[in-house]
Amino acid sequence: MNKSPDPAIHLGLLEDYIGLHLRMAQEAVLRAFIASSSQPDFKTGRFATLMIIRLNPGLSQIEICRAIGRDKSTISPLITALEKEGLILRESSAKDRRSVTLHLTQAGEDALDVLMPHVERHETRLDVIVGDAKPDLIALLKKLIEALS
Template sequence: MPPTQAPTSKAKTRSEINYGLLPELVGYQLRMAQIALFRDFAQGPGELDVTPGLFGVLVIIEANPDLKQSDLARATHLDRSTVVTVIDNLERRGLVDRRAALHDRRSNALRLTTEGTALLRKLKRQVTQHEKRLLGNFSEAERQSLFKLLQKVFPEHR
């Protein structure tokens, strides 16, 4: 029997790994961009125990006082049960008030609390810095072009 060769423990570096067709796929490129975004977000606004999704929920509620939970679910593309969990969390943290909707007592209307408004003000400053870091290598024209191109992928978000 021929002697077996001992396995090498040398790990391949990122540049040595063949990713096949992945770099040619829009989904892969969007996912890599999302990973970079989330990592940077975690070092700023994320330190306040807020994810990009939660930040988006707070912004939508602030911009639409007394928004119904069902409308928030549609706006965020989340199912209703997920929105209930998110709002429960925000309510527990004292950031959102949930009350019966004015014209539909079966629905809940959402509004930021004073604490929620103060936190969102701070988060907006941090998110502005986060965006500047992420897009620092882009000219204004490139930034606008990027947004326009991404909106072509998801036209219902315009």
């Protein structure tokens, strides 16, 4: 796929839309990761969910949604898939028996360990691309998230 839209295609007002460029950047970053990692089925939500559970065992599904900015309707099928694959466990919450908490299994830990070198290489590549603007870029993205959440 092209690095940027075909210059012969007139984008009109879209050229100045932040949302369009955010989406295109997200897609480009994901395509580059998939190409460099040989992980054709990689999903960003999958990695983020596993990592949040690793770092914060015992969170609820809702807490994970908030942590990674996902909608409840998209996280439920992901959690179900991760559980079916044996990567996570759902356990009754000690605080609220109506709620469940999530924990990685050893297979989940192993899956993250396999992904991490690919993720680190990819993030290093992104760091090189954005250079010294990284803190400003992250600050602007966080500003958008905060203002629109």
